[in-house]
Amino acid sequence: MTTALAPPPPAPPAVPVATGLGRPASSRVAETGVWIGIGAISMTFAALTSALVVRASDAPDWHHLHLPALLYINTLVLLGSSLTLETGRRHPGRAPLALSLTTILGGLFVMGQVIAWRQLMTQEIGGPSSAFFYVLTALHAAHVLGGMSGLVYVRHRMRAGVVSFVPYNAASLYWHFMAVLWLYLLTLLTLRG
Amino acid sequence: MIARFTSVVALVAMVSGPAPGHRAAGGTISGKVTYTGTPPKARPIDMSKEPSCVAQHATPVTTQDAVTGAGNSVDYVVVYISAGDEGAAAATDTVRYEQKGCQYIPHVAVMQVHQPLAVLNDDPTSHNIHPLAKVNAEWNKSQPKGAPPIHTAWDQPEFIAVKCNVHPWMHGYFVVLKTPHSSITDSTGAFKLEGLPAGKYTVTAWHERFGTQSQEVTIAGSETKTANFVLTARPY
Amino acid sequence: MGRLFAVVVTAIALVSVTLFALHTWWLPPDISTHGGRIDSQLNETMIVAGILFVAAQLALGVFVWRFGERGGTRATWPVRIFPGGATPMVVIATVLVGIEILVLTLVGSKVWASVYQSPPPPGALQIDVLAEQFAFYFRYAGADGKFGVIHPEKMSDADQNFFGLDPATDTTARDDIVVATLVVPANQPVALRLHAKDVNHSFYVREARIQQDFVPGMVIPLHFTATTPGRYELVCTQLCGLGHYNMRAYVEVKSPAEFGQWLKAQQPAF
Amino acid sequence: MFSVDHKVIGRQYLDLALVAVFTGMVLSWLMRFHLGWPDTPIPGLGKIAPGGAAGGVMTPEYYLALMTMHGTIMVFFVLTTAPFAGFGNFLLPIQVGAEDMAFPRINMMSFWVTLVAFLVLVAAFFVGDQPPLSGWTAYAPLSAVGKDAGPGQGWGQTLWAISIGIFCIAQLLGSLNFIATTLDLRTRGMSLARMPMATWAWFITAVIALVAFAVLMPACILLILDRVAGTSFFIPGGLVISDQLQPHTGGSPLLWQHLFWFFGHPEVYVAILPGFGIVSQILPVFARKPLLGPKVFIACLAAIAFLSYTVWGHHMFLSGMNPFSATLFSVPTLVITIPAAIVTLLWIGTIYGARLRFTSASLFALGFVSVFVSGGISGFFLAQPSTDIYLHGTYFVVAHFHFVMGVAAMFGIFAGTYFWFPKMFGRMMSETLGKWHFWLTFIGVYCIFMPMHYLGLAGNVRRYSAFTDDYLQPLIPLHRFITIAALVTGAAQLIFLYNLIRSRLRGPQAPDNPWEATTLEWSTSSPPPHDNFGGRRPVVTQGPNEYAVAGPGGRDYIMQAESR
Incomplete structure (x- = not known):
């Protein structure tokens, strides 16, 4: 098995890493970046939430959505991935393993979401509530994928021998936010979807 | 205006039928289209939003989607050969479709597949031509006053409703046929299909509101056969 | 250069304000009962805004004239700070603009409320307005005083069934009167219901000081009372497609007697 | 080309804006003509657009397409990219004493993504049937239902939505950098209180942009889905368009308007606040005295930023939303004039007692104050629902927003260009040409936009491709006057273009600090080296406003990085 082709290390918005001219990567700027990103992402989902509330009110065509049960399993997977990432942060020796595990769990989560979409497609065709379901979950999944590429990047840097937990912490912050965001979306879709 | 109107109808009849010089050959199917039932009232068209068009009409204009005459005759019925003349040659003359006084002249234009069509704007105002094609490609284009004609053609046979969005009362039809043998009924409901070689034909009469009817007619040599159609009219 | 700037700014301010003040281009005379309040609100705003505008431009011009270097030689006079620093600026702006806002809001919201937040007077003449690309149609209830139900699937320009009526089953629809000119009686309240058939449109009659969007999926009420008989233009002000510029209808205000005659002379839609 | 250097990226943004602004200007020429x-x-024109303008006379739909493209290009690709992304990128890191932006690679991505968005928008001109014609506001359902709604509602409109969605991503990345850089990468001594006014403006603008574009992006996604996936977010049921009953149900056209204007009004401040900062930085330099009330200025910026999120409904007074909310939206709209008025008075007060030097930069800064006042005042009429009843949808609105966010922002861009060009390219611009440019432009814009107020008062409706209504006939001469003024003023911009190109190639060598200014960018060479300060990060000991003081060497100013 060849491992020569390492994934290219993009600088995703998810986990920004300072690479300024000769500036040590240990500045707190990565974390600041993630906090700003969290602000913007929150705003995006707030806008979609208000759109959902407006669209759902007085709409004769709004049917309550029966969420696929798989979503709850996906939720557990995502929460579990947050836990593995946190373990790595507390025990630096296990950090590389934690990163890999978290990435895999993140991948499982996204796969689970895709399967849930397919289940929903067979259950219900069209309908505004399912349209919102697809938009919200797809946008969330895209952000999770961005976070995964960030995790891969942090893992890659560790392999390159850079001993710094700043990007790790920034990545964890983002990843935990993804979990919180998902819990929020699940609640929203259960109550109003 | 009336003179111009009839000349255009004649022109369309000419280009869609065989050229006058070849009149001698073949048989003829002629007849009359009438209706039973109650046709809708012809309603006056209120063009007040476009004063330049109001000025072109001395008497109020009425709708043309169901024009009937004495003896229950029906105007603007397209009678054509829907089967039996496959492989007939296509016409190359240009069909003219004019916008004048915020009306389409003629109300129904018959043309063959790939036959050149020219849409003209004679009005001192801007129109948009919007053929609501389903089989062919739909288009929607403005034609400002004084703009050059729009030259186009249709690829598939279809009855295409034409509207002008700027003047919603403007409404007409492009009838795109495979056959060169077609005729539009006049104000007496009469039609005539000429120059038909010997053979068995399906003759179809189509009206935008009263529907479609067909009958079989066999032509043996240069004879004239009669085919009358009775369409059913509903008031609404 | 400073003097030139001062002269140009002053000239611009004075010419602009003069053309406003002379009413060279101005609103047409108002023909509605509510329009007078809108006009006086507009006039008040115009006066205050005009004063603020001229004051600001003149202050800019005067200061640039007075404190600018001349003839390419560097100015050497001692620099002075505005007396009192930024505080007077904050106070002036807050107090002047604040009072202005307070007055405009108090008076203006009353004007707005009188037009848009009050129900139409009882007995107002009910008229349906339908906006479509690119025309307006108007519907009166006809002899039975009842409007036929609107069925979007029946809407067709080809049959001139602009409102989507179903005369075959709906007898109240048969006598509805549908016309392309809005005819209203003078000095009688008119209550409109705005329907959009396709996209957003807007109802704007400048003489009647009235403007309101049509929104697809919504039926928007609007009411006014016209006072002066005459013929006015109703135009669309919301971008609706290629024919937007040509989307209009006429509004005819007739005396109540003439209006009655006109209504009687109208043919029912079916 | 794919540089991560913020100075290169800033110049790339400015170059893009230059291409965009001349494109937009030519479109406005065609429309005005x-x-x-x-x-x-x-x-x-008949050769360039045989479909839209056969024989050189444009169809109504082609006019609307030009209008849509003009608005979209100007608002997004000029007024956002030039004063904010362009100047901000070049100058913000230098002004805070940083070597680069916080995330240089993200910064680079933000420019290239912007370029992609621009190319997609330009493609809408050529791909498919017709360019989009729903205006820069793209109101649904016209923009959402697709081809049935007429020309320009096919691929062109979809590309428009995609382009704007991409543009949002680019600006989110850019804003993230601006905020993080300002917060974390300030050099030693550069406290928030010592930050230059322009830096403050870019920082606050970035905060506004971050929230605003984060809302427009999902709105664009929903619009695209309505167009291509058959969803009904913005399209209600029972619509009959061109005799076709639409297969949608239950959507809300007002939802698009709410989302769009929640972005759209803050976007106005994204366009104009950098101008505030640029003018507040330039005026003291040429007045040779400190800005009056810098802290008040910053507080006003913050107040405007906050209020900008509470006023979007004033675009929708007549949209059919609840009339009670009109009053609610009217109040913050009027209140926002207080900080704007304070800022204006601070500028005028700064000129009081000054030793004004007249350069192209200072003239444009002074002109900015004048046009901003002219544009701001007319807001009083539109902020009130009662007067908006008459003026909404007329040329009065066109005059208002062109003055306040178009012309004023452009004056800020011009002032910034004349001011920072020596720093950017190491060469001086021609002052003679610059002054000609100023006078023609200053008088020109008043000739174009002041008469539009009169048109609006006479009830002249906007977005009309021709004036066929009876009552508009007497106004046509005024339109012709405006057209001539627009052609002349536009031609004056060619002087600017010539000056830019000529000076870039063979302008005289620029000294490090030609204007005797104090901020950090003037402490380094012109143009600055790759890491901005040649390996030594400056230590800041002064505020940005140290003018009219006894400086070292008999100078009347002290630079931020020197000691008293």
């Missing part, structure tokens, strides 16, 4: 002389063919 058509409005003045609707039946006269425009030479060559």
